[in-house]
Amino acid sequence: MIDLLLVHGTVITMDVNRRILLDGAIAINEGRILDIGLTENLTSKYEAKKLIDCSHQCILPGLIDVHGHGGHSMFKTIAMENIDFWMPIMTNTYKHFVTDEFWYYEGKLSALERLKAGITTGVSVLGSMPRSDDPIFAINHAKAYAEVGIREVVCTGPCNPPWPHLFSRWVDGKRVTKEVTYEEVLQEAEKVIEALNHANEDRTRAFITPFVIVTSIEPSGPTSPAKLYGLTNHDLYQAKKIREIARKYKTRIHSDAFGGMIHLAVQDRENALLGPDVHLQHCRGISFDEARILAETGTNVSASPGITQASARTPIPELIELGATVAISTDGTSPCTSFDMFQAMRKTQFVHQAALRDEYYLPPGKLLEMVTIDAAKCIGWDDELGSLEIGKKADVITVNLNQPHLTPEFMHIHRLVYQAVANDVDHVIVDGKVIMEGRKVDTVNESTVLFEANEEANATIKRAGLEKYMQPTKYFWGHARSYVDEKRYNEEDYSITRLKGELR
Template sequence: MIDLLLIHGTVITMDQNRRIITDGAVAINGNRILDVDSSEKLMEMYEAKEVIDCSHHCILPGLIDVHGHGGHSMFKTIAMESIDFWMPIMTNTYKHFVTDEFWYFEGKLSALERLKAGITTGVSVLGSMPRSDDPIFAVNHAKAYAETGVREVVCTGPCNPPWPHSFSRWIDGQRITKEVTYEEVLNGAEAVIEALNHANQDRTRAFITPFVIVTSVEPSGPTSPARLHDLTEHDLYQAKKVREIARKYNTRIHSDAFGGMIHLAVKDWENALLGPDVHLQHCRGISFDEAKILAETGTNVSASPGFSQIHASTPMIELIELGTTVAISTDGNSPSTSFDMFQAMRKTQFIHQAAHRDEYCLPPGKLLEMVTIDAAKCIGWDDELGSLKAGKKADVITVNMHQPHLTPEFMHIHRLVHQAAANDVWHVIVDGRVLMKDRVVCSVDESSVLAEANEEANSTIKRAGLEKYMKQTKYFWGHTRTYGDGIELNKEEAVGEKGENE
């Protein structure tokens, strides 16, 4: 007798042949997929402890969000009226005003939102830029994901210079600030990887994650070619140390990159943070020669849709045509981004069709690949995740199509990409365990998670003095454009530590 049988659904396998099985079924035993075939055949072959009737549902592999941020779930929409300063405001908060317990409560909320959106594997960079001065933050975040049941890739590593860097811990309600060296944050990141990589029965993995692959240029956008010279000593040292940690623990490298960084990084032939074991988020504003470098080195790329793509886009179409594996991420979920991968697919399509003035690029099938099998490839987990295939991990979701906006039931992939939303995910299974059934979460008490998150978020907002960034401006109502006058800004938060914009 097997553990679980899903029957009478439209199975979208995402396997090598991209099979779609009408009145299909998925047999699960333990944490693996045993078989994928017609309902008639599998019902004859197997008797199951539990059978879920998926009539009027699509059955597909769990969605994979290859880039998001731990911490952001607590700060949705905060500082949106001061969006130019959002990054330093949030970075200052993460560095100095969150408690150790914050990461656990935020992790529960983040994992719960992803679970209900059908994301069975999520990447979490700790903070707006990674914080690794102590492993407790990542350990607490991973614990929360483990209890919820969602797979997590914890990403932490060094933020950008200058060094030493000021960080605070809150012990018994008291803030203790310490100047932390670059070596100390490397040691903290290494401790995280040692503790978490392949932990929780391999539902948790940990990647080494410098904030960006080159620290001496613009950290959050493309750099003018006129300002691209040579790698600094710190750039070279960081690449060397990151490579050493990745080799020592046989783990992967995850980082951000923008135009100009790849041109510089490839100059370091020995330790360049490029290659099949590297996954780069954003890649906005990169040149065509940089796109060729990514393709030639086998570097994996992901990007999220947003306004920043308008003035410096990720050349997704060109990268894919060159043979690069490209995934869609949410980069969620703050200041205004949710963990809804269905929205992310639609926004991505719209942005790149508009950029190319071509309504035919990025068809629905490709978009679905970019949040399933291609996403699994980006994080080096496609041997077990990303498609419904015998022998792979049993990470499966269903989408309820028996709703007005998803009816009539035909052209299912078009329906999913163009009309579905996170709230349409009905069942979620991770590692063979049913985490959500009939849209009711089974793994955690949802009400308790929300109550604890609200309490922790409000106490953190008060501690960090973020109330001023939650107010509406005088231009909020009745105006077609907003302005910054009247918004109270703290200089340290607005420009970053030591007067440098981070």
């Protein structure tokens, strides 16, 4: 007797032949896919402990979100009115005003949202820039994901210079701030990898994650070719250390990159943070030469749709045509992005069709590949995830088509990509275990998760003084354009000088 049998669904395999089986079934046993075929064949072949009727549902691989941020789920939309200063506001909050427990409560909320959106594997960079001065943050976040039951890739590593950095911990309600060196951050990141990589029956993995692959140029957008003066000593040192850690623990490298960085990185022939074991998020504003380098080195790329694509686009169609593996990510959930991969697919298509003035770019089948099998390739997990094939891990979701916006039931890929939303996901199975059935989560108490998240978020907001960034401006209602008109953000409030003064 096998563990589980899904029957009477439309099975979208995402296998090498991209088979779609009407009235299909999947047999699952001991956490893996045992068989795939027509319902009449599998029901006569297997008896199951549990049988789920998937009539009027699509059965497909669990979605994979290859880039998001741990912590962000607590701060959705905060500082949206002050978006120019969003990064320093959030970075300062993560460095100095979150408790150790914050990462656990946020992890539960983040994992729950991803679960209910059909994401069975999510990548989490801890903070707006990686926070890696102590392993407890990553360990608490991974613990939360493990309890909810979905897979997590935890990403920790150094943020950008200057070093040393100041970080704060909260002990008995009091803030304790200390200087942390670059070498100490690397050591703590290693502890995270030691503790979490392939943990939780390999539902948890840990990647080494410098904030960007080149630290000496613009960290959050493309740099002009006139300012690409070459790699600094720190750039070279960081690449060497990151490569050493990746080799030592046989793990992968995850980082951000923008225009100019690939051109510089490839100049470090020995340790360039490029190649099949590297996954780079964003890659906005890269040149054609840089796109060619990414393809030729086998570097994996992902991008999330958003307004910044209008000024500096990630050349996704061009990268695909050059042979690169490209995935869609949410980069969620703050400041204004959800973990809804269905919306991310549609937004990605719109961005590139508009930019290229050609509505035939990025057909629906390719978009679905970019959140399943291509996403699995990006994080080096396609041997077990990303498609429904015999022997692979049984990470499976179903989407309920028996709703007005998803009826009639034909052209199933088009229906999923163009009309479905996260709330249409009905069942979620990870490692062969049903963790959501009929949208009811079995692993955690949703009400408790939401209550604890609200309590911790409000406490953190008060502690960090973020209330002023939650207030609408006088242009919020009835105006075509917003202005702030008052100085909410003060750089002195976030300066190293002020924080060092507090230490004294």
